[in-house]
Amino acid sequence: MRIFKQTLILLVIFAGVLGFYFLYLKPSEEKKKKEQEAEKKLINIEQEKIQEIWITKQNGEKIGFRREGKSRWNIIFPIVADADRFAVNPIASRFSSVDIDRLIDDTGNFSPYGLDNPRFIVEIKTQDQVFTLNIGNKSQVGYNVYAYLQGDKKVYLVSAALESVIDKTLYDFREKRPMDFIVSDVKKFTVVQGDKEFLFEKEEEGSEWKILFPGMTTFVEGDESKIRDLLYKISGIKVKEFVSDLTEPVNSYGLDSPDTKVSVFTKGEDGYDEFSVILKFTKDSIYGKRPDKPNIFSVDVDRSLQEQILAENFRNRQVIKYYVWRVKEISVETTHGSRIIQRDQVDTEKWYLVEGNTKKTLETSKVKDVLRKLSEMSVLKFVGDSVDVSEFIKDPKARIRIDVEGKAEPYYLIVGDRRSVDGVSGILAGLMDKKSVYIFPDQLTSIINEIQNLQPVQQQQ
DSSP, X not given: OHHHHHHHHHHHHHHHHHHHIIIIIHHHHHHHHHHHHHHTEEEEOOGXXXXXXXXXXXXXXXEEEEEETTTEEEEEESSOEEXXXXXXXXXXXXXXXXXXXXXXXXXXXXXXXXXXXXXEEEEXXXXXXXXXXXXXXXXXXXXXEEEEEXXXXXXXXXXXXXXXXXXXXXXHHBOSOTTOOOXXXXXXXXXXXXXXXXXXXXXXXXXXXXXXXXXXXXXXXXXXXXXXXXXXXXXXXXEEEEEEOOSSOSOOTTTTSOSEEEEEEEEETTEEEEEEEEEEEOSSOEEEEOTTOOOEEEEEOOGGXXXXXXXXHHBOSOOSOOOGGGEEEEEEEETTEEEEEEEOSSOTTOEEEEETTEEEEEOHHHHHHHHHHHHHOOOSEEEEESOOHHHHOSSOSEEEEEEETTOSSOEEEEEEEEEEETTEEEEEEEETTTTEEEEEOTHHHHHHHHHHTOOBHHHHO
């Protein structure tokens, strides 16, 4: 019992010591460590808190930047223009945390270090603080420069890497990609050509592209690869030359009546981040500008952006799209009879021909092959959207219903006869669930015949 009491007392003492360490000693040590680290910093602030950056060179040249959003910047002096974030963000990064290599002089004698007429003066402004760092000569030994913080007499050696991010021209700091977005981040974009606006949109992450074309009231499915290619062309717009930075330019270069306007929206922290440009195509050059900025520039751009956007070029032509293994049932009804083909609910590799209450086994490879052909078939032409399919196809030759696991409504295809629409010939057919009518290739008739001719395994032996 006595040993137990001694052990208990020791545990209580140990817990007390441990609690004292974590509650008092450790926070005190961490605070002291932070204070010691701060003493080694000439500037020590959070990068995100920097609102403005001003650089003044020895020759009097001055450039000012102002933050826009989390990582984008504007040039606010000597012109108003977009800044290249990949040129300005490194300044914010390096000047938010300036390490002291060592103290050189604390007498206020700046002349020996080139600080009486500094090569660079950098102002870092937050909402409630201003840090002005003067940078003088390079040290003769090591990768360092002499610097002092305005209001202080001490001269320090700091890393010359500070100079590398500011010793640039105004042109170097300018944004040369007006549509500087990441394609995978795009949630929607619009293309305006004349009085026609095309809206491309994704409802949520991982969903498919939908398109709203001029004159239409409902969205249609877009072709993922073609829309992605279009976005890469848009993001690839590059400035060749800045031709005017005047608020009221003498020559508008035709941009008061642009040929194309593109607006791209990516998901930001507070809603959408917008990237927009208007373009004017001439015989020799292509001119552009941001709608909210006066700056005019000539650009390198894929000339295909000049072409009129056609609805059919960006629509998904695989309108009956599914994974074969997810098909639960397909039924075909023609003037010659009907067929119902079902997948086994347990063994998904088994397929049956359903005749009344009887199920007859079919050859799996043949069923999968015909289902694959149907899902891979691309329409030749889009004939009508948001229409009454029965009005287009009044005398159906076949009806196909496909139940797919995970799809709320089955595909219901009404097949008509062979037609020619605007020079495109094929089988006229419409999807009841999508209220759309198309021209399918003649292959559709062959697929229907294949389904009709599937025979049970017993009859083939």
